[in-house]
Amino acid sequence: MRDKRSKQDGDDEPSTRPRFLQIADKIREKIERGDLTVHDILPSERSLSEQYNVSRMTGRRALEALETEGLVYNADRRGRFVSPKRLNYNVSNMVSFVVNAQTNEFDLEINVIEAAESIADSRLAALLEQPEECDVVQYTRLFHSGNHPIFIETEYLIAERFPDFLDHDLRQSTAQILEKSYNTSANTGDIVIRMRGVQAHEAQLLNIAASHTVIELEQVIRDDKGTPFCFGRQVWRGEMAEFSAHAIVTR
Amino acid sequence: MRDKRSKQDGDDEPSTRPRFLQIADKIREKIERGDLTVHDILPSERSLSEQYNVSRMTGRRALEALETEGLVYNADRRGRFVSPKRLNYNVSNMVSFVVNAQTNEFDLEINVIEAAESIADSRLAALLEQPEECDVVQYTRLFHSGNHPIFIETEYLIAERFPDFLDHDLRQSTAQILEKSYNTSANTGDIVIRMRGVQAHEAQLLNIAASHTVIELEQVIRDDKGTPFCFGRQVWRGEMAEFSAHAIVTR
DNA sequence: TGATTAACCTGGTATATACCACCTAGGCTA
DNA sequence: TAGCCTAGGTGGTATATACCAGGTTAATCA
Known part of the structure; x- marks a missing residue:
């Protein structure tokens, strides 16, 4: 040529x-x-x-x-x-993320991919400080903005503590459900953020190539007594993520 | 074939x-x-x-x-x-990162890439809450472990506040220098973490391809009076990074 | 009008080839 | 022995080609 x-x-x-x-x-x-x-x-x-x-x-x-x-x-x-602009996720503000995002320039839509009761494996049980094979409620949702996928979230709740949780409409902030129906709200969280390769099923939901990279955010959420009640995992399209935090040095 | x-x-x-x-x-x-x-x-x-x-x-x-x-x-x-295992960076523990890493299984080595006095541009001046074009001390260091590059850090200090800073040996924790010689220590920080494309000069230092992706962590560090004294930017090889934080929900 | 189809667009995968730049190791020379 | 040099290995870039699979659209048919 x-x-x-x-x-x-x-x-x-x-x-x-x-x-x-x-x-x-x-x-x-x-x-x-x-x-x-x-x-x-x-x-x-x-x-x-x-x-x-x-x-x-x-x-x-x-x-x-x-x-x-x-x-x-x-x-x-x-x-x-x-690509559209990034979405900012403030890790100190977990509760109201969906609410924030919907009231800001982004309007986030939610698709419920899966919702079911299941049994915790050993890692999950340990994170939730529960006995092994305890019952959990688990649901996976896809957050997007006008057909543009942004992240996948899977959350695991202790079933015993939140009866009939899956009867609620999950296309809204679950923090609101927890607060209104179960009088539980997030107080602290232990968060880990890392970059990793995407898995096939995630790639499909996020509409990216199977050999790409994503940002994974995992968090254990605790109530005001310090008791963990939720484990969550978010898988973000890397270019859509931006995480901010206000850190206080511990000595 | x-x-x-x-x-x-x-x-x-x-x-x-x-x-x-x-x-x-x-x-x-x-x-x-x-x-x-x-x-x-x-x-x-x-x-x-x-x-x-x-x-x-x-x-x-x-x-x-x-x-x-x-x-x-x-x-x-x-x-x-x-690839080697990831390094965990606790964002609530900024002060003693180098110390921690050196005492743990990883032993981090530091190369000083550049160290100079310069003048703040408008963004930097604003972040440091200083008048425009104020003098800053800036240095860039490459952190690696046995020839394997892990991240690049560039920090900007208010020059006026830290006279003769560059006379110190920068192949150690700067938090220690600040504490011992200037009686200043980090108290809070505003942190942003994002994934982005790598720039050519970064790719060279980190030994990755020019079309790859990195994790950028930016932080404004404040003393116990809430006054910012340092702006830092870290550019990580994505697979080597893992950030953890303990979040307290603000309402 | 409404549904079907076909043509054409897009990226996805795969082969085969070529040459370049750089690194390493082993052999040779001074 | 110390240093140089070369041969062979590695990835980096680039071309040219081929066919596939799915999306879009416009023409066609009922």
Whole structure:
């Protein structure tokens, strides 16, 4: 298609920087300048390869680079689009996250993926400070904003303490349910945040490629007596997550 | 090299799962079983392609998938190796992080990349609650464990408050310097954690590919009067990071 | 009008090839 | 012995090609 570029054809300055990153840079600039804005469609792999006179695989790598950066998302076989802004999650404010998000510029929608009673495995039982194989209520929900998935949350509650919990409508803040119907509210939490590879079923729900990366947030939530009553795990699209906290140094 | 696989050749159950992920799965199992342990070398792209009778690009994709997962790291042109365990960073414990890490199983080493006096830009000045263009002391350090880079930290201190700061040896906990020489210690911090694309110079220091992803942690550190005196930014290899916090719900 | 279909678009996977830059180890030379 | 150098290994980039699977859309048919 085109001859091998050699050093002397004075087109670019950093001829060391790979071609696919140069192309990614140009697209990134367009996004930062505002030529392309949130949810706008990007050029396809094939059109990029024509435009820059490279092979499709090179155009693809440029787009993939922007994708792993999080600037761009990919709706399976429809094209690639500019990602929306991040959502800020304040870890000191667990209770009212859904309420906050709904009253702010984001309006979060919730899909209930699964809701069932089950039995705690040993790790879960230990975290909840319960005997092994105790009954738990578990539900998984997908949080999204206008069809754009943001994170998956799975929560486990001690069944005994929250009878008939699953009769409630789970498309709302569960903190509100707990407070109104069971007079229980979160007081402290132990939180862990890490980055890890996505699992196949998560990738499907979050609409990302199976070889991508997510942010996992796990928390044990305690009441005002310090007794744990909930374990939660959130799996975020990395580019949609931003966690803030106010730390007080312990000595 | 090999004929196109069709549905009827009963070799695998999930013939839908891409070949490169199947290969990645097998390697992942080896790591989880312990056949391969920390810092062991993995098969090369070329040897994988022979072993599984696929093209080099397919073997490569398998290894790259494990790399973005964080299970595997890549030492430029030497090969791919099994990643070490994560380091846990307790955000409520900022002061003594270096001390902690050095006394635990990890022994962290520090390289000073840069140390200089400079002038705060508007964002930094605002974060430090100082007038614009105030003098700051800034230094960048690379934290690693036995040649394995873990994170980069850049800190900015108000110069006026910490005279001759750069005369100290920066290959130690700066919290200790601040406490011993300036009678200042961290009391609270405002922290933000996010995942983002790595920048070229960071990628070089962290020894990762330019199209990868990192965890960024930014914090404004305040003394016991609530006055900010330090702004810090850490850029972590995602697979090496794990952040924990104890949250107290604010209402 | 409403449903079906077909053409065309998108990205997903996979092969085969080529050349480059860099690292390492082993052998050779001074 | 100390240093250099080369051969072979590794990943990095890039092209060209092929076919598949799913989404979109517009033409077609009942």
